[in-house]
């Protein structure tokens with residue numbers, strides 16, 4: 353974007369220093385990021401900071417050579433950080449393991465050696481299907497060290513979903529575990545991985561971390577226990593970090609969109625690292641005395657950036673936890689914060705709302721005085737939850753850093769930035785865009801909406817953390833993010849700006865749901881449902897939920913020969929869990945005779961949404977069969993009554 357075309361808006365940032373910083377970054381991104389990139393170790397300096405000659409395929413730091421694992425580990429070894437803790441990990445069963453930067457470096461080198469021995473080469477993909485155990489970040493770092501590309505699949509996805517991601521990425525190695533702990537019980541992971549690998553010809557080796565110790569089948573010549581494989585390499589194994597071009601791929605992370613097929617978001621190395629480093633520094637300004645706890649699983653982008661690459665590049669100590677917040681008791685988190693002395697907590701609105709429900713007495717039982725900053729991410733935070741977080745967790749003394757961003761953006765995009773200058777906070781607003789983020793709220797035509805008028809959130813400038821493309825699908829990348837208005841990044845979110853210019857995020861503008869902060873495509877759920885022999889048509893909607901934000905509800909019609917029953921409903925729920933995974937479990941399945949359609953055959957989703965919200969149906973005159981919607985309403989109300997009775 354040329355300097356002359358920038359319509360500077362005085363209201364865009366209320367903070368003076370912040371505004372100056374933002375303007376500098378927008379006016380001269382080359383100079384701005386050249387300076388910032390000095391915080392990173394480069395084997396070779398870039399030829400150019402930003403190559404924008406072929407939009408929307410922006411290249412950050414082309415010609416630059418680095419290794420992200422070297423930046424996360426090796427470069428700290430000549431400093432006092434060498435013996436500082438990189439990770440404090442706690443298992444669900446209370447077991448604690450710690451890793452200094454040096455210990456982590458040793459472990460990562462050993463796994464990198466195993467990867468090398470298995471023939472993993474630069475550019476090869478490694479699929480990771482692990483619970484939240486230290487071997488998860490270790491696997492990511494070892495992959496990056498040898499120049500591989502990781503694709504982490506959250507352990508709540510099914511064998512089918514895992515297989516789809518392995519096949520799309522063409523992974524050669526899978527790293528998994530025998531099982532995982534969930535609320536005191538053990539669940540198997542290896543079984544699921546085996547079912548996936550049976551359908552993925554690209555996989556040559558499977559590495560299995562022994563977590564629960566349960567007996568699992570091991571296939572000779574393909575499957576290796578992690579601890580055995582590492583024990584075979586010399587204890588001081590060293591694998592030189594592979595010199596990588598800044599624009600070469602670091603990872604693929606699959607995320608839901610508006611079609612049935614998840615998108616393989618591809619992040620590069622240099623820009624992503626620079627963005628992760630600076631966003632964490634600006635947003636939370638952590639130092640070596642902090643214990644940073646980002647509660648996200650590394651299966652999601654938040655965990656990639658803020659549990660692995662950014663905190664390690666900054667050289668701080670992170671706490672990571674394997675379990676769920678309410679096991680064995682509802683104060684598990686607070687008890688751990690107190691015991692480990694956590695100083696910064698970064699979590700989700702869903703978690704906060706759950707704690708509100710548990711009651712503040714659970715929090716008040718503990719001394720949380722080590723906390724100095726609180727953050728939130730993943731979904732809009734309602735003012736009540738924001739205020740509760742502020743009062744009960746922060747004792748009205750801590751700032752709340754609400755960070756808006758996406759898998760595609762690599763790091764924070766709109767957030768308060770105490771690391772630059774803290775602006776006055778407003779409960780429920782993520783405040784203002786970061787440097788280099790020219791965000792705006794637009795109408796259908798791409799024109800900025802007036803203050804107070806809801807519209808689509810867009811970004812008009814490239815930024816270092818942005819995705820490079822969609823894996824093997826550059827056309828879809830262009831269409832999805834830059835197809836609506838040329839050269840303007842479409843976020844898929846609604847937002848509004850208030851008279852102070854603050855941004856308020858209002859949820860998704862497309863057919864993507866945010867269930868407990870997890871991104872789930874309604875079309876994916878619909879495809880899963882219609883793949884069941886009993887289902888003719890399916891329409892999935894989000895229904896507001898007091899804790900999870902929203903939950904999926906499916907309306908389905910049956911093929912002839914099938915009739916509605918509780919048993920069939922249960923079967924359909926199981927079918928979705930087996931197809932996508934437990935994270936996509938529908939809250940309810942409503943079996944109806946007919947879906948409300950227009951005369952041209954389009955399902956009137958608006959009406960289904962109104963049924964779920966218990967709202968007025970509005971104009972139904974374009975319906976093909978007006979009676980169908982009353983029928984649906986009656987069926988849904990009956991189901992609701994049954995569910996409430998349970």
Ligand code: PRX
Pocket residue numbers: 607653654728729730731732733754755756757758759760782843844845857858859860866869870871
């Ligand atoms: O709708 C927005 C919501 O989460 C979406 C991105 O989801 P995902 O790629 O899974 O990444 C989540 C973690 C970064 C966005 O399009 N979202 C994320 N953070 C916020 C948010 N909505 C409102 N406020 C937030 N702070």
